[in-house]
Amino acid sequence: MDNGEQPSWLSRLAGSLERLRQREDQMTLVLSVVIGALVSLVVVAFILLTGRLAARMYPPGGSGWRRILVPTLGSLGTGYLLWRYFPFARGSGIPQTKYALFIHDGRIRFRTVFGKFFCCSASLASGIALGREGPSVQVGAGIASVVARNLGLETKQVKALVSAACAAALAAAFNTPIAAVLFTLEEIMGDLHAEVLGSVVLSSVTSWVVLHLVLGDEPLFHVPAYRLVHPAEFGVYAVLGVVGGLGSVCFVKLLLGLRAWFMRLPKSTVWVQPAVGGLAVGLMGYFVPEVLGVGYNQVEKVLNGDIVLQLVVLLAVLKIVATAVCYGSGNAGGIFGPSLFMGSMMGAAVGGVAHTLFPNYTAGPGAYALVGMGTAFAGIVRTPLTSVIMIFEMTRDYTIIVPLMISNMIAFFISYKLQKEPIYEALAHQDGVHLPTHHSRSESERLQVSQAMRSAPVVLSPDMRIGPALHKVEDGAFDAWPVVGAGGLWGMIRTNDLEQAAEDGASNKKIAEILDHRPPTGHPSAEEFPHVHLDNSLSLALQRMGAIRLNVLPVVSRENLRQLIGIVALNDVLSAYGVAKAAGEPERRR
Amino acid sequence: MAAPSPARSFLATLSLVFLAIAAIFAADMFLAGLERKESRIEAARLFRQGQTAIARGENVEAIERINDATSFERGNRDYRRTLAQAQLAAGKTGDAEATLTDLLQTDSTDGLASLTMARVLVKEGRFREAVSYYHRAVYGQWSQDAAANQLRARFELIDLLAHRDSKEELLAELLPIEDQPPRDWKMRARLGQLFLQEGSPARAAALFRGVLHDAPANADAYAGLGEAEFAQSQYRSAQRDFQTALRLEPDNQTARKNLDLANELLTLDPTLRGLGQEERFRRSVKLVELTGAEAGQCAGGNPAPDLQALLDTAEEAVNPRVSAARQSDAAESNLDLAEQLWAARKECKPPPPADSPLALVMARIAQ
Numbered sequence: 027m028d029n030g031e032q033p034s035w036l037s038r039l040a041g042s043l044e045r046l047r048q049r050e051d052q053m054t055l056v057l058s059v060v061i062g063a064l065v066s067l068v069v070v071a072f073i074l075l076t077g078r079l080a081a082r083m084y085p086p087g088g089s090g091w092r093r094i095l096v097p098t099l100g101s102l103g104t105g106y107l108l109w110r111y112f113p114f115a116r117g118s119g120i121p122q123t124k125y126a127l128f129i130h131d132g133r134i135r136f137r138t139v140f141g142k143f144f145c146c147s148a149s150l151a152s153g154i155a156l157g158r159e160g161p162s163v164q165v166g167a168g169i170a171s172v173v174a175r176n177l178g179l180e181t182k183q184v185k186a187l188v189s190a191a192c193a194a195a196l197a198a199a200f201n202t203p204i205a206a207v208l209f210t211l212e213e214i215m216g217d218l219h220a221e222v223l224g225s226v227v228l229s230s231v232t233s234w235v236v237l238h239l240v241l242g243d244e245p246l247f248h249v250p251a252y253r254l255v256h257p258a259e260f261g262v263y264a265v266l267g268v269v270g271g272l273g274s275v276c277f278v279k280l281l282l283g284l285r286a287w288f289m290r291l292p293k294s295t296v297w298v299q300p301a302v303g304g305l306a307v308g309l310m311g312y313f314v315p316e317v318l319g320v321g322y323n324q325v326e327k328v329l330n331g332d333i334v335l336q337l338v339v340l341l342a343v344l345k346i347v348a349t350a351v352c353y354g355s356g357n358a359g360g361i362f363g364p365s366l367f368m369g370s371m372m373g374a375a376v377g378g379v380a381h382t383l384f385p386n387y388t389a390g391p392g393a394y395a396l397v398g399m400g401t402a403f404a405g406i407v408r409t410p411l412t413s414v415i416m417i418f419e420m421t422r423d424y425t426i427i428v429p430l431m432i433s434n435m436i437a438f439f440i441s442y443k444l445q446k447e448p449i450y451e452a453l454a455h456q457d458g459v460h461l462p463t464h465h466s467r468s469e470s471e472r473l474q475v476s477q478a479m480r481s482a483p484v485v486l487s488p489d490m491r492i493g494p495a496l497h498k499v500e501d502g503a504f505d506a507w508p509v510v511g512a513g514g515l516w517g518m519i520r521t522n523d524l525e526q527a528a529e530d531g532a533s534n535k536k537i538a539e540i541l542d543h544r545p546p547t548g549h550p551s552a553e554e555f556p557h558v559h560l561d562n563s564l565s566l567a568l569q570r571m572g573a574i575r576l577n578v579l580p581v582v583s584r585e586n587l588r589q590l591i592g593i594v595a596l597n598d599v600l601s602a603y604g605v606a607k608a609a610g611e612p613e614r615r616r
Numbered sequence: 617m618a619a620p621s622p623a624r625s626f627l628a629t630l631s632l633v634f635l636a637i638a639a640i641f642a643a644d645m646f647l648a649g650l651e652r653k654e655s656r657i658e659a660a661r662l663f664r665q666g667q668t669a670i671a672r673g674e675n676v677e678a679i680e681r682i683n684d685a686t687s688f689e690r691g692n693r694d695y696r697r698t699l700a701q702a703q704l705a706a707g708k709t710g711d712a713e714a715t716l717t718d719l720l721q722t723d724s725t726d727g728l729a730s731l732t733m734a735r736v737l738v739k740e741g742r743f744r745e746a747v748s749y750y751h752r753a754v755y756g757q758w759s760q761d762a763a764a765n766q767l768r769a770r771f772e773l774i775d776l777l778a779h780r781d782s783k784e785e786l787l788a789e790l791l792p793i794e795d796q797p798p799r800d801w802k803m804r805a806r807l808g809q810l811f812l813q814e815g816s817p818a819r820a821a822a823l824f825r826g827v828l829h830d831a832p833a834n835a836d837a838y839a840g841l842g843e844a845e846f847a848q849s850q851y852r853s854a855q856r857d858f859q860t861a862l863r864l865e866p867d868n869q870t871a872r873k874n875l876d877l878a879n880e881l882l883t884l885d886p887t888l889r890g891l892g893q894e895e896r897f898r899r900s901v902k903l904v905e906l907t908g909a910e911a912g913q914c915a916g917g918n919p920a921p922d923l924q925a926l927l928d929t930a931e932e933a934v935n936p937r938v939s940a941a942r943q944s945d946a947a948e949s950n951l952d953l954a955e956q957l958w959a960a961r962k963e964c965k966p967p968p969p970a971d972s973p974l975a976l977v978m979a980r981i982a983q
Binding site: 067070071074077078081086251331 | 645
């Protein structure tokens with residue numbers, strides 16, 4: 027300090043924080059833990075508040091009229107609030123979070139977080155047949171966005187923390203930390219190798235720890251230990267996959283169709299539309315109360331084989347309709363929970379029939395309900411890996427994994443074939459938003475170097491004199507040429523360097539004397555020795571060309587970097603993308 | 617006024633975040649506490665409904681209610697134990713087993729859960745496993761009245777072993793109780809009966825005497841003591857005790873039957889102490905007569921030569937003219953003859969009943 031005083035502890039702390047702030051990666055990791063804890067606490071509050079409100083709206087022994095009135099009034103009230111004050115808090119929350127990440131640089135307003143929290147809590151408590159997990163993700167992401175922006179972080183850090191918060195929210199809502207990480211990477215980021223993996227994992231784990239601190243160690247569902255009774259059961263699980271896949275497609279198409287219909291109605295009716303969903307679910311709930319709300323207690327019952335076959339079938343059908351109407355009409359709530367509900371009911375129905383027909387060869391309906399949950403999730407949300415891990419974490423039952431994988435993959439395949447667009451993509455398209463999709467990403471990665479490679483028209487030797495070398499390449503179209511000598515490829519020599527050497531009167535010098543690279547020794551990196559391999563994507567080739575400002579790269583063997591296979595030129599890459607004409611002759615160097 | 621530095625602003629925001637974390641944590645704890653309290657109340661209400669249904673014998677209804685109660689309060693072991701009992705009563709042994717497996721996984725020393733599991737396994741015919749769970753119940757933890765419950769579990773196991781006629785295992789279960797007999801004389805009387813059944817009449821007699829000390833007018837104890845003495849060939853004592861039992865409880869048919877048997881034995885047995893020489897001789901003749909008749913009946917119309925010879929000897933022995941001085945020797949040879957005839961009779965099918973007076977006397981002579 028200038029005045030000679032010792033710096034106060036506050037100043038020292040601020041100094042330490044400033045130093046930490048400068049190290050972006052470390053800062054993001056530290057903040058992931060803080061965000062994980064905060065989001066977990068908020069999600070727990072959301073779940074508990076919703077539960078307590080629901081308990082008051084539907085006291086034990088409540089009369090039938092309540093089941094019509096409460097969801098209708100609840101959705102009418104929250105519908106008005108959503109329309110008037112919180113327009114971005116409608117729906118699930120997953121697409122909205124993706125919009126924030128991919129379009130708005132991770133920006134979610136506090137007002138949206140506030141609206142989502144309270145409107146969702148009220149509408150879910152009133153019995154709307156939607157889930158709490160999607161909204162939890164949006165609330166969590168919103169909190170991370172608000173905090174990160176107020177901390178003055180860079181956009182990249184804000185987005186990383188928003189992703190981490192998604193995982194934290196899901197880990198707290200489902201009590202499934204691994205599935206939360208997978209879902210964030212698989213669905214929200216669309217990339218299992220995303221850079222934010224560290225933050226996402228840290229945040230998810232912190233959230234899970236905090237959840238356990240507050241609510242204790244209880245899985246979402248308690249299920250008996252099921253086991254495979256007979257190998258023939260795999261056949262029944264495959265049938266379940268087919269049923270789950272078809273059921274998922276029906277649900278998604280119905281939801282999208284109803285949503286499109288509601289969206290075509292006059293704008294002035296938007297505020298009242300959610301009440302249609304509320305009334306529909308209320309009328310169903312009057313006759314079949316189990317259809318109200320997210321229905322996890324019914325799921326637990328069916329997992330324990332405690333619901334009769336007829337009711338199970340009825341609930342599967344009613345839940346598909348109720349959720350589609352509630353979501354389509356613009357209520358706030360997600361489809362994760364309802365997916366699990368529908369899946370468990372479809373599973374129990376298939377299992378119930380199979381067990382009636384072949385009691386000695388099949389487990390009870392509960393085992394099929396368990397697998398059915400994952401099946402519907404894979405079919406509707408289209409994240410098969412997440413769904414397998416999620417069911418495992420929810421139930422902590424390992425024995426069910428193999429049937430679950432079989433059933434999931436079949437449902438996923440059927441859903442993919444019959445409904446090309448995954449539900450979140452389709453919802454975004456209905457909103458007029460085009461998000462980057464896994465399909466579009468993989469499409470760009472699909473074109474490989476092998477599709478644009480050609481053999482090198484000129485190969486120089488390191489012992490060659492610069493004058494003759496320049497003469498040899500002066501009609502060529504490329505910026506650089508491969509130099510191959512003893513031991514293989516030495517590197518690429520730029521035409522500019524040859525010309526410069528000739529101008530400097532060094533025409534008699536050997537290429538080896540002016541080449542940046544030494545004779546082949548060791549294992550150089552791509553930075554030291556720019557190259558591509560046959561199976562690299564063309565986008566990577568473009569990226570490397572840009573980095574070294576050359577219009578050509580050597581294609582080398584993966585086994586031996588010094589083994590030249592050919593070259594890939596900019597024009598050929600563009601031609602492969604359909605941008606330039608296929609080059610019969612390479613373009614002249616400018 | 618100078619703008620705050622980024623670090624200070626960062627610190628201020630971070631402090632607010634931590635403050636929010638603390639506040640929401642407090643709110644969460646309050647809400648979680650409220651939920652737990654309300655859940656407990658709702659669970660207790662449903663559990664009471666379930667218990668009422670059990671009392672009415674409506675076990676399916678009870679299962680539904682208690683299931684609902686456990687979903688509200690998953691950690692309550694009492695609910696789950698009662699659920700398992702209702703499932704067992706409803707014949708849903710598979711469900712009961714699953715419930716109990718879950719319970720015992722979290723606490724393998726749970727006495728009541730082990731006992732219920734043992735009952736489930738007995739119902740499923742898995743006796744070996746059931747015995748193992750009975751042992752867990754006997755040595756397990758009980759929330760209240762542990763000693764009485766452990767004893768009850770052991771008696772249940774004993775009953776099972778007695779029912780399955782597993783005498784060695786039965787004795788192994790009875791001996792620990794004998795070391796520390798229960799205070800309740802009814803249980804001691806039951807224990808005496810079990811020792812009798814297992815084949816330890818001396819231990820049974822000791823227990824019945826103890827019971828009679830506490831309940832001197834107990835007819836069952838007298839009858840039991842009589843049986844224990846009878847099994848130890850103390851026929852006179854047994855006769856007295858059966859008589860006492862019948863005096864206390866004239867309708868006790870078992871005691872009457874046993875008394876008749878004792879009376880018959882006492883008139884037939886030549887080895888009883890205190891018999892005169894003439895009476896002993898007379899009884900030996902009677903035995904030769906009875907065993908001869910049995911052997912003759914067994915051989916039918918065409919006995920083997922050896923047996924025919926014995927039968928002829930027996931015919932001579934039953935019409936004797938023996939002087940008083942030779943009666944003792946004659947009695948001995950008669951008993952030898954009776955033993956030979958009885959041995960020949962034993963090869964017949966069906967073999968003679970082991971509890972008939974003649975068989976009992978012959979067994980005693982063979983000793």
